Amino acid sequence: MKRVLVGPFNRVEGDLEVSLDVDAGQVVAARVNSPLFRGFEQLLVGRVAQDALAIVPRICGICSIAQSAAAAAALASASGVQMPANGKLAQSLILATENLADHLTHFYLFFMPDFARASYVDRSWYPDVASRFAAIKGSAAPAALGARAGFFKLIGFLAGRWPHSLALQPGGSTKAMTAAERIRVLALLREFRGFLETTLLGGSLEQFSALASESALRDWAAGRAGDFPAFLNAAYDLRLESVGRAKDLFLSYGAYDLFAGGVWSPEYGETAAVDRLDPAKIAEDVSHAWLAQGEPLPPALGETVVDANKAAAYTWCKAPRYAGQVAETGALARQVVAGQPLARDLVCRHGASVTARVVARMIELATVVPAMEHWVKAIVPGDPFCNQLVLPDSGEGVGLVEAARGSLGHWLSFRRGRIDRYQIIAPTTWNFSPHDGSGQPGPLEQALIGLPAGEEAAPTIQHVVRSFDPCMVCTVH
Amino acid sequence: MKLLWLQSGGCGGCTQSLLCAEPRPLFDELRDAGIEFVWHPALSLESGDAALQILEDCAEGRLSFDVLCIEGAMLRGPNGSGKFHLMAGSGRPMTEWVERLARHARWVFAIGSCTAYGGFSASTPGNPLEACGLQFDTDEPGGLLGKGFQSNGGLPVVNIAGCPVHPGWVVDTLEKLAFEGLAASDLDAYGRPLLYADQLVHHGCSRNEFYEFKASAEKQSDLGCLMENLGCKGTQAHADCNIRPWNGSGSCLRGGFACIACTEPGFEAPGHPFQETPKLAGIPIGLPTDMPKAWFVALAALSKSATPKRVRENAVVDHPVIRPAVKKAGK
Ligand code: SF4
Numbered sequence: 059m060k061r062v063l064v065g066p067f068n069r070v071e072g073d074l075e076v077s078l079d080v081d082a083g084q085v086v087a088a089r090v091n092s093p094l095f096r097g098f099e100q101l102l103v104g105r106v107a108q109d110a111l112a113i114v115p116r117i118c119g120i121c122s123i124a125q126s127a128a129a130a131a132a133l134a135s136a137s138g139v140q141m142p143a144n145g146k147l148a149q150s151l152i153l154a155t156e157n158l159a160d161h162l163t164h165f166y167l168f169f170m171p172d173f174a175r176a177s178y179v180d181r182s183w184y185p186d187v188a189s190r191f192a193a194i195k196g197s198a199a200p201a202a203l204g205a206r207a208g209f210f211k212l213i214g215f216l217a218g219r220w221p222h223s224l225a226l227q228p229g230g231s232t233k234a235m236t237a238a239e240r241i242r243v244l245a246l247l248r249e250f251r252g253f254l255e256t257t258l259l260g261g262s263l264e265q266f267s268a269l270a271s272e273s274a275l276r277d278w279a280a281g282r283a284g285d286f287p288a289f290l291n292a293a294y295d296l297r298l299e300s301v302g303r304a305k306d307l308f309l310s311y312g313a314y315d316l317f318a319g320g321v322w323s324p325e326y327g328e329t330a331a332v333d334r335l336d337p338a339k340i341a342e343d344v345s346h347a348w349l350a351q352g353e354p355l356p357p358a359l360g361e362t363v364v365d366a367n368k369a370a371a372y373t374w375c376k377a378p379r380y381a382g383q384v385a386e387t388g389a390l391a392r393q394v395v396a397g398q399p400l401a402r403d404l405v406c407r408h409g410a411s412v413t414a415r416v417v418a419r420m421i422e423l424a425t426v427v428p429a430m431e432h433w434v435k436a437i438v439p440g441d442p443f444c445n446q447l448v449l450p451d452s453g454e455g456v457g458l459v460e461a462a463r464g465s466l467g468h469w470l471s472f473r474r475g476r477i478d479r480y481q482i483i484a485p486t487t488w489n490f491s492p493h494d495g496s497g498q499p500g501p502l503e504q505a506l507i508g509l510p511a512g513e514e515a516a517p518t519i520q521h522v523v524r525s526f527d528p529c530m531v532c533t534v535h
Numbered sequence: 536m537k538l539l540w541l542q543s544g545g546c547g548g549c550t551q552s553l554l555c556a557e558p559r560p561l562f563d564e565l566r567d568a569g570i571e572f573v574w575h576p577a578l579s580l581e582s583g584d585a586a587l588q589i590l591e592d593c594a595e596g597r598l599s600f601d602v603l604c605i606e607g608a609m610l611r612g613p614n615g616s617g618k619f620h621l622m623a624g625s626g627r628p629m630t631e632w633v634e635r636l637a638r639h640a641r642w643v644f645a646i647g648s649c650t651a652y653g654g655f656s657a658s659t660p661g662n663p664l665e666a667c668g669l670q671f672d673t674d675e676p677g678g679l680l681g682k683g684f685q686s687n688g689g690l691p692v693v694n695i696a697g698c699p700v701h702p703g704w705v706v707d708t709l710e711k712l713a714f715e716g717l718a719a720s721d722l723d724a725y726g727r728p729l730l731y732a733d734q735l736v737h738h739g740c741s742r743n744e745f746y747e748f749k750a751s752a753e754k755q756s757d758l759g760c761l762m763e764n765l766g767c768k769g770t771q772a773h774a775d776c777n778i779r780p781w782n783g784s785g786s787c788l789r790g791g792f793a794c795i796a797c798t799e800p801g802f803e804a805p806g807h808p809f810q811e812t813p814k815l816a817g818i819p820i821g822l823p824t825d826m827p828k829a830w831f832v833a834l835a836a837l838s839k840s841a842t843p844k845r846v847r848e849n850a851v852v853d854h855p856v857i858r859p860a861v862k863k864a865g866k
């Protein structure tokens with residue numbers, strides 16, 4: 059057996075290193091390391107509680123809005139402030155823009171370039187896919203960048219700028235949309251829909267979101283032009299629908315009042331109900347993180363104390379567990395928990411996989427854009443967008459939201475107006491968590507076991523890692 | 536012109552922002568200007584050993600490149616070990632990689648305020664991360680590369696400050712360098728390119744009429760000027776955010792929230808809540824950069840007394856309640 063170190067693992071957000079134990083050309087164990095520590099939880103302590111709104115977006119340049127939304131929700135829960143209808147619609151629109159743009163960026167810039175690797179040169183689909191998706195130089199990149207920049211103009215109207223906006227407040231949004239802006243935003247949504255329908259999916263959003271099973275998906279994709287059908291064609295050729303399974307316990311906090319939250323596993327049965335999520339069952343284990351050892355703690359009592367020389371440790375990432383179990387989060391988790399038929403059918407047949415995770419992102423693009431069109435139309439210019447926050451002197455709050463990559467939670471408490479504890483669990487902290495004290499590997503660590511590795515191996519490991527769309531800067535805060 | 540890009544203790548937001556470049560897609564824009572990436576951690580194909588080989592060749596001077604772009608703060612801790620950020624796969628501190636690469640770069644660009652001055656990573660009390668910028672430690676010259684550092688091209692570190700940077704600031708600075716060269720006189724005292732930093736955020740702000748009359752917002756989402764109550768530092772922040780829009784048409788002020796002066800060293804620790812204006816005897820402490828205090832007080836008193844009703848009332852609501860008057864022709 060030999061140990062192989064893979065890093066820098068690039069085209070993820072931040073820094074990633076994966077250590078693989080390889081025997082007879084197969085991975086037998088994996089350790090996932092985030093070799094960067096940023097310590098935002100400490101830098102929030104002592105600040106005025108509202109300052110979290112300016113600080114937490116800077117945790118992550120790819121989901122800064124989600125971080126804002128979590129902080130705003132945590133402060134709102136501490137104060138009891140409610141959002142006016144416009145404020146809620148605006149927040150949903152802003153968060154959805156970021157999440158969907160993230161799915162698009164991931165597909166075109168981070169994930170697909172691996173299919174242009176020379177090891178696939180003999181595959182029938184290779185010439186087309188390589189010229190379309192080659193990193194930086196592929197023909198898809200400018201089209202995708204143009205669509206992405208155009209879509210982000212929504213944020214120019216709704217939140218001033220992206221990343222690192224301060225528009226999301228506990229009581230709504232600082233930007234009251236004008237009647238003229240409302241029209242412009244609708245036009246931008248039409249433009250984005252056009253890109254998705256003609257270039258990415260090769261069919262209407264409504265037609266795609268109606269697909270309810272894997273066989274319907276295959277039929278739909280057969281012979282269809284479009285970047286996602288091109289991926290599906292290659293993925294079926296490589297059998298990626300049965301590669302990259304982790305524990306198949308899916309977790310979601312629920313998003314935009316559109317996708318219900320909860321916990322779900324295919325063991326419950328395809329049409330079974332979801333377990334209500336009980337946040338009290340979440341605890342973080344630090345056995346293999348360079349952090350001072352202690353019992354697993356719920357985040358409201360969590361600590362982040364550096365111990366850089368800890369012997370058993372191999373990452374800066376904590377290991378969050380739900381009722382002691384390893385859970386996966388992300389677009390696939392969000393969709394299976396919400397009961398989306400295609401997502402459920404895929405995981406009931408094969409478990410979570412590279413293909414299922416990518417399909418789930420497409421489901422979100424296809425279902426959320428039409429929802430956004432409704433939200434914009436529901437906005438009433440002239441009605442209020444923001445209620446004022448009145449924070450008690452001391453208190454605590456929890457903000458649970460869904461970022462593109464999955465469940466994001468902020469837990470804060472403050473005394474005499476100043477933060478005395480702030481703990482964050484980011485989506486990739488769940489997915490890329492290390493082994494815990496009872497020896498359970500994290501989701502990615504499990505998903506890599508059994509994969510081919512070594513000099514001649516296909517880039518399957520690359521596909522699996524990137525199918526989670528990791529964000530290491532969030533993980534290490 | 537060849538760029539080598541690395542990310543250190545930052546959020547990746549500067550790269551994400553850069554990808555929003557307009558009006559042309561970033562890769563087309565750069566390619567047509569003859570600018571290409573030797574390697575970029577978020578965008579390039581090569582990973583693992585292939586990526587490390589490129590970096591090693593650059594650090595040893597075997598592979599030539601022109602601009603070293605670094606994004607994110609330099610994390611020197613704990614105890615000078617650099618272990619808070621090791622370059623994945625190499626076991627070596629990122630700070631060591633940056634020092635080696637900087638020696639072979641013709642120009643070194645700090646992308647974003649973390650890289651330029653240390654940013655939020657440096658602002659935890661006691662700075663346990665031992666974070667700093669490339670050539671500044673907050674507003675003090677120094678940083679990782681030292682205050683006397685000059686790259687082979689004869690310039691100190693070019694600080695494209697901002698949290699994050701505006702894509703136009705990066706693209707324009709790169710193209711200025713590629714087509715005309717950059718001189719020390721193109722940079723301000725904090726190493727920022729004048730092409731965006733010799734404006735103030737206040738210039739072109741859509742709230743300027745409210746500012747003129749000191750008609751101020753009182754709460755989040757009000758239309759008035761954000762300087763008097765809600766922490767706006769637009770009159771002191773060097774950047775062109777209200778002249779060069781963000782994401783098509785936006786800016787912080789247009790988004791309804793205060794400028795927190797993210798292009799200035801030390802913005803992350805202002806010594807007061809971000810969304811409040813510190814005052815002494817009712818007068819904001821951080822007055823406009825170029826204005827004597829007595830004048831400001833006198834003018835403010837005068838302009839407040841002359842504020843038109845429309846401006847006064849619209850300042851404290853989230854949409855205009857009084858429209859500009861319409862005059863009939865010839866009257
Ligand atoms: S809000 Fe800020 S930038 Fe705008 S006019 Fe007022 S002081 Fe100037």
Ligand code: SF4
Binds near residue numbers: 736773788795797
């Ligand atoms: S307006 Fe101020 S805070 Fe906003 S981006 Fe510009 S300089 Fe930074």
